[in-house]
Amino acid sequence: MTTMTQTSARFREFKMPDVGEGLTEAEILKWFVQPGDTVTDGQVVCEVETAKAAVELPIPFDGVVHELRFSEGTTVDVGQVIITVDVAPGSEDEAPAPAPAQEPVEAAAPAPAAAAEEPKGRTPVLVGYGVAESSTKRRPRKGGTAPEAAAVAAAVQAELNGHAAPAVPEAPVDAPPAGRPLAKPPVRKLAKDLGIDLATVVPTGKDGIITREDVHAAAAPASSAAVAEAPEVAEPVAVTVPETPATVGSARETRIPVKGVRKAIAQAMVGSAFTAPHVTEFVTVDVTRTMKLVAELKEDKEMAGVRVNPLLIIAKALLVAIKRNPEVNAAWDEANQEIVQKHYVNLGIAAATPRGLIVPNIKDAHDKTLPQLAAALGELVTTARDGKTSPAAMAGGTVTITNVGVFGVDTGTPILNPGESAILAVGAIKLQPWVHKGKVKPRQVTTLALSFDHRLVDGELGSKMLADVAAILEQPKRLITWA
Numbered sequence: 001m002t003t004m005t006q007t008s009a010r011f012r013e014f015k016m017p018d019v020g021e022g023l024t025e026a027e028i029l030k031w032f033v034q035p036g037d038t039v040t041d042g043q044v045v046c047e048v049e050t051a052k053a054a055v056e057l058p059i060p061f062d063g064v065v066h067e068l069r070f071s072e073g074t075t076v077d078v079g080q081v082i083i084t085v086d087v088a089p090g091s092e093d094e095a096p097a098p099a100p101a102q103e104p105v106e107a108a109a110p111a112p113a114a115a116a117e118e119p120k121g122r123t124p125v126l127v128g129y130g131v132a133e134s135s136t137k138r139r140p141r142k143g144g145t146a147p148e149a150a151a152v153a154a155a156v157q158a159e160l161n162g163h164a165a166p167a168v169p170e171a172p173v174d175a176p177p178a179g180r181p182l183a184k185p186p187v188r189k190l191a192k193d194l195g196i197d198l199a200t201v202v203p204t205g206k207d208g209i210i211t212r213e214d215v216h217a218a219a220a221p222a223s224s225a226a227v228a229e230a231p232e233v234a235e236p237v238a239v240t241v242p243e244t245p246a247t248v249g250s251a252r253e254t255r256i257p258v259k260g261v262r263k264a265i266a267q268a269m270v271g272s273a274f275t276a277p278h279v280t281e282f283v284t285v286d287v288t289r290t291m292k293l294v295a296e297l298k299e300d301k302e303m304a305g306v307r308v309n310p311l312l313i314i315a316k317a318l319l320v321a322i323k324r325n326p327e328v329n330a331a332w333d334e335a336n337q338e339i340v341q342k343h344y345v346n347l348g349i350a351a352a353t354p355r356g357l358i359v360p361n362i363k364d365a366h367d368k369t370l371p372q373l374a375a376a377l378g379e380l381v382t383t384a385r386d387g388k389t390s391p392a393a394m395a396g397g398t399v400t401i402t403n404v405g406v407f408g409v410d411t412g413t414p415i416l417n418p419g420e421s422a423i424l425a426v427g428a429i430k431l432q433p434w435v436h437k438g439k440v441k442p443r444q445v446t447t448l449a450l451s452f453d454h455r456l457v458d459g460e461l462g463s464k465m466l467a468d469v470a471a472i473l474e475q476p477k478r479l480i481t482w483a
Contacts, residue, residue: 349400
């Protein structure tokens, strides 16, 4: 989705688009251009990180970069202008104001009164409020009391933030609205998650809009700022905190903002763990023959150019087991109270990346030959490690494999990927004493763990599927006889 606004014949604005699946915000990771740089239609100007992936954004027109509205590391709501471009450099059209009224920048300083005036015929839109004049109207400015109210609000908010109270602004500022507090949906969700009543938050955004910083300030514990002198604060400070923060060398704790992929992982895992009743079963299996097959396939000309490893055979074994037990490949539709049987397998592969855990999937894996599956696995892993996995590549999975054995771990109890019915954990393959043909011999052994949604999969069905996977890995020729 491409979002742009034309402010004049000369300057055009490019807004943060929804890069997929209704995401409401994204963090600007890196700018590839600076003011004064020439850009062309389709040129990538920045990289942003959503809750699911890092995505490069191309500009949809030619021109010269006039202004970058946000710095790297800033989280921006979908629909906010992130860059303005001069599409007719050298013309006499007047340049737009650095911070237009219709696109408030929450972290920026207040603009002068003249720049705050809105152009006629254009109403600034706050997501969730619409543009109909009859539904939501701005409170008119009052020249007499606004400066005094703004000064009080600014003083309280500054002390909540742990700073000295600012001077009274010269330009009139709107007092907070008396009705329903104004805040964007992501800010409202943040307040709800933190247990903050928006009616008690002092807004510092333009037109009385509550910003993320306001919510975080309201949620900060009383001991984090010296506010004993502020009569408006409900709870007095009981502990004195040093004015200067601890240095890196002496810090005993580090607080990391929860956002992007980590935030998505947390929400998905909590949602899955407390929605789907998990059952996990285990089996230890002799995979010596599978390891011999892997060694042979590496020398096979048909497999030249693709990576052959145990995960490839395990993935194929899982696909054959699903074919023998198709009821496992399903999803629970809570809204319609239906079980959705999937007649295709989008095989997810859990991948640890510098950005966190992601689960891209191989579309229609059940239809792929062994060389095709090997190529798809290699491409999936490479793309994930490069941080280029798209949201579409992580959508629509049906069953997942997580290979914890690469870390030397024997097994685990994996949590289902939301919307999926089963996940197979593969442990480390180790040389162990094993009874083979009546004698104790050193054999290559691993432990498999299968977690499944007990609403969809009964114990008997889950056990049969896990037993089938183990049987194939013990006797790989079953890939032929059972397929």
